Structures are given as C-alpha cells and as structure tokens.
Amino acid sequence: MSEQFPVRKFVAPEIILGNGSRNLVGQYAKTLHGRNVFLVSDPGILKAGWTGEVRDELEKQGQHVVLFDNVSPNPRISEVAKGSQEYQDNECDLLVAVGGGSPMDCAKAIGAVVTNRCHVLDLEGVDEVAIPGPPLICIPTTAGSSADISQFAIISDENKRRKLGIISKAMVPDVSLIDPEVTLTMPPNLTAETGIDALSHAFESYVSNASSHMTDMYALEATKMIARYLPLAYEEPGELRFREKVMLGSVYAGLAFSNASLGLVHSMAHSLGGYLDYPHGECNAKLLEVVVAFNHSAVPERYSTLEAAMDGSGSCATTGLESIRSRLRQFTEGLNMDLGLSKMGVKEDSIPYLTENAFNDACHVTNPRPVKREDIARLFHEAL
Amino acid sequence: MRRSEDEVRAEALRQKIIGLGETSHRKSYYPQLQEQIDELHATLKALQDSENKYRTLIENVNVGIFRSDIKEKGRLIQANPAMCRILGYEDEGAILEADPDDFYQDPQDRRVIIAELKKEGKIKDKKVRMRLRSGGTILGSMTLTALYDDKGDISLVDGVIEDITEKEMKEEALRQANKKWNLLSSITRHDINNQAMVLDGYLTLAMERTNDPEVRKLLSKARSSVQSIERHVAFAKDYQDIGINAPRWFDLRESLINALIPLDKASLSVKLEVDDYTIFADPMIGKVFYNLAQNVVRHSKGSVLVISTKEEDGHLVLSFQDNGVGIRDKSRLFMRSNSTSGFGLFLSKEILSITGVDIRETGEAGKGARFEIIFAEGQHRSSAASQGLPKE
Numbered sequence: 001m002s003e004q005f006p007v008r009k010f011v012a013p014e015i016i017l018g019n020g021s022r023n024l025v026g027q028y029a030k031t032l033h034g035r036n037v038f039l040v041s042d043p044g045i046l047k048a049g050w051t052g053e054v055r056d057e058l059e060k061q062g063q064h065v066v067l068f069d070n071v072s073p074n075p076r077i078s079e080v081a082k083g084s085q086e087y088q089d090n091e092c093d094l095l096v097a098v099g100g101g102s103p104m105d106c107a108k109a110i111g112a113v114v115t116n117r118c119h120v121l122d123l124e125g126v127d128e129v130a131i132p133g134p135p136l137i138c139i140p141t142t143a144g145s146s147a148d149i150s151q152f153a154i155i156s157d158e159n160k161r162r163k164l165g166i167i168s169k170a171m172v173p174d175v176s177l178i179d180p181e182v183t184l185t186m187p188p189n190l191t192a193e194t195g196i197d198a199l200s201h202a203f204e205s206y207v208s209n210a211s212s213h214m215t216d217m218y219a220l221e222a223t224k225m226i227a228r229y230l231p232l233a234y235e236e237p238g239e240l241r242f243r244e245k246v247m248l249g250s251v252y253a254g255l256a257f258s259n260a261s262l263g264l265v266h267s268m269a270h271s272l273g274g275y276l277d278y279p280h281g282e283c284n285a286k287l288l289e290v291v292v293a294f295n296h297s298a299v300p301e302r303y304s305t306l307e308a309a310m311d312g313s314g315s316c317a318t319t320g321l322e323s324i325r326s327r328l329r330q331f332t333e334g335l336n337m338d339l340g341l342s343k344m345g346v347k348e349d350s351i352p353y354l355t356e357n358a359f360n361d362a363c364h365v366t367n368p369r370p371v372k373r374e375d376i377a378r379l380f381h382e383a384l
Numbered sequence: 385m386r387r388s389e390d391e392v393r394a395e396a397l398r399q400k401i402i403g404l405g406e407t408s409h410r411k412s413y414y415p416q417l418q419e420q421i422d423e424l425h426a427t428l429k430a431l432q433d434s435e436n437k438y439r440t441l442i443e444n445v446n447v448g449i450f451r452s453d454i455k456e457k458g459r460l461i462q463a464n465p466a467m468c469r470i471l472g473y474e475d476e477g478a479i480l481e482a483d484p485d486d487f488y489q490d491p492q493d494r495r496v497i498i499a500e501l502k503k504e505g506k507i508k509d510k511k512v513r514m515r516l517r518s519g520g521t522i523l524g525s526m527t528l529t530a531l532y533d534d535k536g537d538i539s540l541v542d543g544v545i546e547d548i549t550e551k552e553m554k555e556e557a558l559r560q561a562n563k564k565w566n567l568l569s570s571i572t573r574h575d576i577n578n579q580a581m582v583l584d585g586y587l588t589l590a591m592e593r594t595n596d597p598e599v600r601k602l603l604s605k606a607r608s609s610v611q612s613i614e615r616h617v618a619f620a621k622d623y624q625d626i627g628i629n630a631p632r633w634f635d636l637r638e639s640l641i642n643a644l645i646p647l648d649k650a651s652l653s654v655k656l657e658v659d660d661y662t663i664f665a666d667p668m669i670g671k672v673f674y675n676l677a678q679n680v681v682r683h684s685k686g687s688v689l690v691i692s693t694k695e696e697d698g699h700l701v702l703s704f705q706d707n708g709v710g711i712r713d714k715s716r717l718f719m720r721s722n723s724t725s726g727f728g729l730f731l732s733k734e735i736l737s738i739t740g741v742d743i744r745e746t747g748e749a750g751k752g753a754r755f756e757i758i759f760a761e762g763q764h765r766s767s768a769a770s771q772g773l774p775k776e
C-alpha cells in the first residue's frame with residue numbers, strides 16, 4: 001500500500017440534490033417498495049411545516065404514514081426504543097427522516113434495532129450492525145450534520161449522560177433528498193451551529209489519518225464554500241443562493257467525513273453533548289480551535305492548506321498555528337458563537353468523566369496525532 | 385517500540401472505519417442477504433420437490449381423485465388420470481368439460497349425495513352406480529369432503545372414487561357360495577341327525593331284547609358312538625358361522641352374561657368379578673365364554689367358576705378360574721386332535737385368533753383350571769375410554 005495513494009473505500013447514498021428534490025419522496029418510497037412509511041421528525045420541523053408537506057407527498061403516492069415526532073435535539077436511547085416498537089407495532093416497511101441530525105440519526109438507529117432485534121446499546125462501536133435496517137430516505141433540513149450521507153449515528157445514553165456512536169457502512173441511508181429550500185426556515189443561530197459542525201467535518205476529515213484523495217477533494221471544497229457562504233447565510237437567512245452554497249458545502253463535508261472519519265473534536269464534542277445535552281454544533285465550535293492547536297505539529301502543511309481554503313485560495317502560503325487559530329476565532333466570532341466551555345456550565349470536577357467518555361469514543365482513532373487520556377483532560381481545561 | 389493496548393485498539397478501530405475488511409458491508413449487499421436468498425431458494429426447491437412427490441403420487445394411484453366446484457354446478461375442476469380411466473374419459477380436459485350428472489346412472493343419486501354432504505360435511509364409502517362415458521355401469525365407492533368459504537357455505541368438494549364393481553361381484557359370489565354351503569351343511573346335518581335318531585332307536589330296542597351281557601356291552605358302545613356323532617353334528621352347526629361376520633367392539637360384562645345364560649346354574653356357581661371394558665372380537669366370542677364355563681362342569685368337575693379381569697403391561701387378562709381337579713397334561717390342550725372334549729378349545733382358540741387374541745391355561749393340577757384370555761393393547765378399552773361408543 002502506497003502512502004501517497006493508499007487503498008480506500010468510498011461509500012455514499014443515492015443523492016438527489018437541488019431545490020424541490022424533497023418532492024420526490026413519494027416516488028422514491030414507491031421505488032423502494034414501501035407501503036407503510038414510518039416518518040421520523042421533530043416538533044420544530046413539524047411546526048415549520050416540512051414534515052406535513054412530506055407526509056402529503058407520501059400519501060399522494062398511496063403510502064400509509066405513521067408519524068413519529070418525539071425526537072429530542074440529542075436523540076435518546078428511550079426514543080429509539082419507543083420508535084422501533086412503534087415501527088414494529090404498525091408493521092412499517094420503510095423509514096423516512098425529515099429534520100436535522102437528530103431525527104435522521106434516530107431513524108437510522110430505529111432501523112438497525114428493528115432488523116437486528118436488539119437493544120441500541122448492542123450496536124455501539126464499529127461494524128456492529130450485522131443486518132442493515134429497512135430502506136431509509138433522508139431529507140435534511142439543516143446544512144451541517146450530514147447524517148443523511150454518513151455511516152454514523154450518534155445516540156444519547158440519557159442515563160449515563162454520554163453519547164454512543166454506531167459506525168457502519170450499513171448505516172449509510174439509501175436515498176438522500178437534499179433540498180436547500182428547506183433550510184430557509186433555519187434561524188440564524190441554528191444556521192451558525194450546524195454550519196460550524198460542517199466546517200468541523202471538513203477540517204477533521206482532511207487531517208484524518210484515514211483520508212484519501214477523494215475525501216481530501218471534498219473536504220477542501222467544503223471548507224471553501226462554508227467559510228465563504230456561511231457568514232452570508234447567517235446575515236441573510238432568506239437568501240436561497242447562500243443557503244444552496246452552504247448546503248453544498250455541508251454535503252461535500254459529509255462525503256469527506258463519512259469516508260475518512262473524524263478526529264478528536266468530535267470525540268470531545270460527543271462527550272460534552274452527552275453530558276450537558278448541549279447542541280452538537282456549539283460543542284464543536286468551542287473545541288475546534290484547541291484541537292487544531294493540539295494537532296498542528298503532526299500535520300502543519302494540511303492545516304495550512306485548510307487555512308488557504310478558508311481564504312478561498314488554493315495556495316499554501318504557509319502561516320503557522322497562530323495564523324489558523326486566529327482565522328478560526330475570527331470566523332466563529334463573526335457568527336456570534338459564544339466560546340468557552342465554562343459558559344456552557346462545564347466545571348473542573350466534570351473533566352475526568354468527560355475525558356473518559358471522549359477517550360472511549362471511536363472518532364479520535366483517526367486523529368492525526370495519537371491521543372492519550374491526559375491530552376484530552378488538558379484540552380478540556382484549556383477550553384473552559 | 386511496543387504499542388500500548390490503547391494504541392492497538394485504536395489501530396484496529398481505524399482499520400474497521402476505513403472498511404476494507406470483511407466486516408464492512410454496504411446496505412445493498414451483505415452476507416445475511418445472500419443467506420436469506422439461499423434459504424429462499426432452498427425453500428422453493430423443497431416446495432417443488434414436495435409438489436412433484438404428491439403430484440406423482442396422485443397421478444399414479446389407482447383410485448380416482450377429484451375436486452369439484454359446487455358453485456359451478458358441481459363441475460370438476462381437477463381430476464387425476466385414474467379418475468378419467470375409471471369413467472372412460474381420455475384425459476383431464478375431457479372430464480372437466482363433462483356435465484356432472486353424466487357421471488351417475490341415476491342423476492337423482494347426485495342430488496341425494498349433495499344433500500347429505502351439506503348436512504354431514506363428509507361422506508364415507510358411499511356405494512353409487514356410476515355411468516361410464518360409453519354408457520356402461522360400474523359400482524363406485526365414493527368418499528367426499530366438503531370445503532367451505534368465508535361465509536360457511538360449501539364451495540368445493542374433494543372426493544375419492546374407487547371402482548368396486550369386480551370386488552362386489554366377487555363378494556357376492558362368495559356370499560352365494562357360503563349360503564349354498566350352509567344350506568347343504570344344514571340339510572346334511574338334518575339327515576344325519578334323523579338317521580342317528582333312527583339308529584339310536586333300533587339300538588335301544590335291540591338292548592331291550594337281549595340279556596347277553598357281551599351283546600349289551602357292544603350295543604352300549606354303539607349308542608355312545610351315535611351320541612358322539614350327534615355332538616359332532618351339533619358342533620358343526622354351532623361353528624358354521626365362524627369368521628363370516630366382521631369383528632367389532634363388545635361390552636365385556638354384557639357378552640359374558642349373555643353367553644352364560646344356557647349354563648346349568650345348579651351345578652356351577654359363577655362369580656363375575658370383571659371391570660368395565662369393551663373388547664374387540666369376533667361376534668362368536670360368546671361361544672368361547674360358554675365353552676370355557678361348560679368345560680368346568682364337564683371336565684374339571686368344579687362347582688365354582690370365578691371370572692375376573694386384570695391389566696398387565698397394557699394387556700387385559702380375562703381369567704376363568706375354577707375349583708375343580710385342574711389339568712394334568714396340558715401338552716395337547718387347544719389341539720384339534722384332542723377330541724375327548726369335542727373341538728371346543730381348538731375352535732375357541734380359532735375364534736380368538738381371528739382378532740389376534742391369545743388364550744393360555746395357567747392353572748395348577750389339583751387346584752383347578754385357570755384359562756386366561758389376553759387382549760393386547762388396542763383390543764380393549766376401559767369404560768372411561770369407551771364413553772360415547774355406540775352400544776353394539
């Protein structure tokens with residue numbers, strides 16, 4: 001295996017991208033031989049009207065629809081259990097998820113639990129999903145999580161206040177209907193949080209030690225688009241042109257990280273989000289800069305390339321750690337992200353628990369710099 | 385440098401995430417899917433094999449098998465080759481087109497059968513005169529089962545037809561032969577009896593007219609022989625029906641009581657200690673019981689007979705125990721040549737053997753005879769199990 005051209009796999013769902021693509025949901029449900037659809041969503045999306053629109057589209061095609069909208073911002077084990085029970089009770093045969101990362105991850109986990117007849121905890125880890133779930137169609141309503149593209153599903157263990165990751169190629173959805181129009185209803189703070197999540201995906205997959213030429217291409221393009229258009233979408237939420245670009249950036253970032261995996265930012269963010277039940281994007285925003293500082297010495301030229309991409313240039317007029325740190329800080333400040341973990345309520349004495357959970361998370365195994373427990377603890381301190 | 389456990393674990397996970405190993409499967413292809421497809425193929429093949437097996441069976445049997453649609457005027461919708469052969473049609477296509485009334489010599493029979501089927505749901509071994517396509521007649525034995533729709537109405541009828549014309553003819557011939565034989569036997573017995581009676585009369589007269597003890601002794605022996613002839617003739621009458629009528633279930637106690645009515649109760653006291661059982665036997669079983677009881681008086685010289693039942697390893701043992709002298713030499717018991725007691729025990733054993741029932745003598749010489757009749761499992765039922773049986 002050549003290090004310059006390593007053997008890598010690239011997996012993606014069938015992607016239908018463009019304004020109005022959500023209207024194909026009925027046709028695709030039919031193509032996938034669905035008759036009785038389990039529609040997973042959350043109260044916010046339901047209120048915004050997208051869930052109802054999708055439901056109408058499905059019913060127009062003769063599908064029977066069972067709605068499951070009890071999904072929290074960080075989907076929980078109990079919600080997966082309830083969803084899988086309802087799926088079976090109603091003898092459904094197809095999953096449709098409408099929403100951000102939460103309903104989509106919840107739907108992915110429900111599917112795997114249904115076919116494997118197990119508890120969701122049995123699926124934690126890499127390649128633990130023996131039998132893929134039923135057909136799954138995703139309609140993302142945020143531009144960030146890329147749960148509609150990735151092999152990941154992250155579920156909150158509400159009892160232990162941690163997150164568990166299900167990572168398997170079998171978790172890649174069948175169809176992703178990516179429709180920038182549905183992101184128009186996102187408020188600016190959610191646009192910023194989810195956008196930063198997408199930027200973290202691009203950053204972490206680019207420096208991942210499992211990256212490839214294909215994932216590099218998507219990661220850099222994603223970085224360029226998000227860096228340029230996320231602030232614009234944040235400023236002008238109603239401008240579809242900006243939404244389209246941010247959505248495209250998110251899709252590219254999703255293709256990159258689903259195949260190259262992530263790094264320490266996500267391990268720490270999962271630990272933090274599980275402990276505080278805090279939005280995932282915001283957790284990432286608070287950790288990205290400190291992790292870049294930790295990793296920089298391992299892959300300085302990669303970070304230079306990312307910095308150049310943020311500035312919209314392809315050249316690597318290298319600058320160094322401080323330069324990229326200030327570039328990131330400037331970016332997050334522009335989105336009014338309130339940095340500092342202490343502002344989220346993290347206290348010193350929580351750090352050992354947060355550290356242990358972050359260390360046990362699988363994302364950091366592809367971090368460019370090997371991670372020890374004490375490194376994580378130190379970084380949590382720095383981020384306070 | 386040796387890697388730590390954490391580093392080894394991290395590398396293993398990294399390799400799995402890259403996903404080039406055997407545990408990494410896409411949604412569209414995974415080993416379980418192939419397993420399910422293989423399983424489905426195996427099931428389909430098994431189904432096909434099973435269908436072939438039953439099809440061959442149905443096509444090769446010698447009895448006609450059909451299904452008819454009662455809502456389509458009883459028209460056949462399926463018929464096996466034997467069905468076509470029996471009724472003289474060249475193939476299934478031809479018989480399916482035929483009017484069902486054409487299968488009966490008297491179409492009224494069909495209406496009667498359908499009415500009965502509606503009432504009973506099933507008809508077994510119904511003898512019907514059937515009409516061949518050529519117009520000829522055969523005797524068919526028909527067994528029908530009704531199949532019902534959601535509303536509980538008969539929708540289809542599955543049936544089996546056997547051509548019993550030849551069998552019936554043979555049985556009839558046998559019946560006729562037997563009837564003639566019995567008639568001949570009866571006339572002959574009658575004639576022999578008459579002649580024996582005449583002979584006995586002359587012997588009596590001859591005895592009255594002589595005082596010569598030698599002659600009287602010879603005449604007495606001649607009379608004994610005449611009486612022996614009469615006994616043999618009487619026996620032939622009793623047993624002429626052996627094996628003629630089909631075995632069936634009998635109430636044991638009732639059979640015993642009926643069989644022992646002709647006994648001379650002054651010379652023999654019978655104690656009946658039998659539990660409630662029904663037994664499967666030849667209709668002449670009563671003769672066996674009578675013969676065993678009669679032997680007590682005649683040969684064992686006993687005055688008391690105890691008839692009792694007990695179960696041994698699922699067998700029912702019916703025991704006849706008397707208080708007589710018992711049987712010293714058992715070697716020729718139940719043999720035809722043991723004619724001192726007539727053919728009684730030999731024929732009793734024959735009657736019992738028709739249904740596979742065994743008989744043995746287990747008494748001790750000097751302490752009385754004990755005959756045991758052994759009904760194997762399936763040849764007897766306790767009263768609880770025989771509840772609901774029609775009383776024969």
